[in-house]
Amino acid sequence: MKTEKLYEKDAYISSFEANVLSVLKENGIYKAVLDKTAFFPEGGGQPSDIGLIDGAAVNNVQIENGEIYHYTEAELKAGQTVFCEVDFERRYNFMQNHTAEHIVSGLVHKKFGFDNIGFHLSETLVTFDFNGFFTSGQLEEIEGEANKRVWSNLSVTAFYPSADELQAIPYRSKDGIEGEIRLVQIENTDICACCAPHVKSTGEIGIIKFLSTEKQHGGTRIFMKCGGFALRDYGKKNADIKAVCELLSAKTDEVRQAVYSLSERLESEKLNSKDLSSELLGLKIKMFDNSKSALVLNNAEIKDLQMAADGLHKTYGGAKTALSKTVEGAFFAMCADESEIEAEFERLKQTFTVKGGGRGPMRQGSIVADFDKIKEYFGV
Numbered sequence: 001m002k003t004e005k006l007y008e009k010d011a012y013i014s015s016f017e018a019n020v021l022s023v024l025k026e027n028g029i030y031k032a033v034l035d036k037t038a039f040f041p042e043g044g045g046q047p048s049d050i051g052l053i054d055g056a057a058v059n060n061v062q063i064e065n066g067e068i069y070h071y072t073e074a075e076l077k078a079g080q081t082v083f084c085e086v087d088f089e090r091r092y093n094f095m096q097n098h099t100a101e102h103i104v105s106g107l108v109h110k111k112f113g114f115d116n117i118g119f120h121l122s123e124t125l126v127t128f129d130f131n132g133f134f135t136s137g138q139l140e141e142i143e144g145e146a147n148k149r150v151w152s153n154l155s156v157t158a159f160y161p162s163a164d165e166l167q168a169i170p171y172r173s174k175d176g177i178e179g180e181i182r183l184v185q186i187e188n189t190d191i192c193a194c195c196a197p198h199v200k201s202t203g204e205i206g207i208i209k210f211l212s213t214e215k216q217h218g219g220t221r222i223f224m225k226c227g228g229f230a231l232r233d234y235g236k237k238n239a240d241i242k243a244v245c246e247l248l249s250a251k252t253d254e255v256r257q258a259v260y261s262l263s264e265r266l267e268s269e270k271l272n273s274k275d276l277s278s279e280l281l282g283l284k285i286k287m288f289d290n291s292k293s294a295l296v297l298n299n300a301e302i303k304d305l306q307m308a309a310d311g312l313h314k315t316y317g318g319a320k321t322a323l324s325k326t327v328e329g330a331f332f333a334m335c336a337d338e339s340e341i342e343a344e345f346e347r348l349k350q351t352f353t354v355k356g357g358g359r360g361p362m363r364q365g366s367i368v369a370d371f372d373k374i375k376e377y378f379g380v
């Protein structure tokens with residue numbers, strides 16, 4: 001590799017000058033190799049940095065065949081000196097969340113002996129997997145201890161030990177690490193092999209917050225937000241809670257109870273509405289004009305139509321149908337004596353495209369046709 005890794009020497013370099021060593025063009029994308037870079041290439045579960053090189057957008061940085069390639073939208077020329085700017089707010093949030101992951105993984109390893117077997121940092125969230133299971137009390141304990149390590153503002157350092165030194169250091173390692181081992185040490189907390197940039201003191205993380213967990217591949221996946229991720233999440237949740245409180249005329253600390261009360265009221269309204277609907281259906285059946293063979297109900301579900309057809313048949317005899325208009329035609333339920341129902345249903349199927357069926361004295365489904373034609377058929 002020809003490129004000097006500035007991001008390893010100092011994770012806080014956000015702008016720098018570099019010389020362009022070479023440029024490749026592949027599928028319309030320019031891939032530049034620089035003599036030095038502060039752009040972190042994707043690796044170890046962390047996305048690559050983005051930013052600008054001489055005003056041209058860099059939207060990806062990758063190590064390929066041992067070279068660090070900066071994917072740029074505009075062409076750079078070999079030999080050119082360029083001014084580079086890393087999107088540092090984004091990168092800093094990654095540094096906060098990545099360092100927090102080391103603290104949590106180190107504490108989990110010490111307390112429970114579980115290994116971190118998967119780590120992914122997205123633009124807004126950290127997910128990581130352990131090969132063991134926790135009780136909720138244990139997770140609370142780890143989260144609490146991790147935040148104490150943040151507030152203690154411990155130092156974070158990275159170094160390349162010699163092969164002999166490495167033998168004597170008890171460090172955690174992730175799968176797939178090749179070549180020279182770079183160790184990241186958090187004072188009194190953890191030593192782990194890692195290639196990514198981290199904050200230099202844990203206080204910069206601000207807060208470590210577990211959001212949820214799920215069982216995954218015989219272990220536990222933790223969803224976590226720290227630093228800037230956590231602040232934005234808190235801002236959004238605060239705005240959501242305020243909006244819900246305004247709708248419910250509740251104080252923020254009473255919102256859960258207000259939603260429970262609303263849910264109970266809704267259940268009781270549903271029961272009232274059901275009673276009223278069946279009362280209304282009873283009246284409609286009572287007032288039904290028996291010279292017709294169908295009753296039209298608005299926005300009715302199949303089970304309502306079945307009740308109506310059953311009620312009409314029991315009250316007036318003969319084949320009786322309940323209909324409800326749909327975009328394609330109508331939903332229907334038809335009820336008749338068992339000796340007649342199949343013939344009535346066959347007659348309907350010969351006239352219209354009908355989907356559905358049924359047993360005993362009932363047939364139900366949908367009719368695809370102009371609704372006026374359907375009404376005409378039933379003499380409504």
Ligand SMILES: [Zn+2]
Pocket residue numbers: 098099102184194195196198
């Ligand atoms: Zn790391």
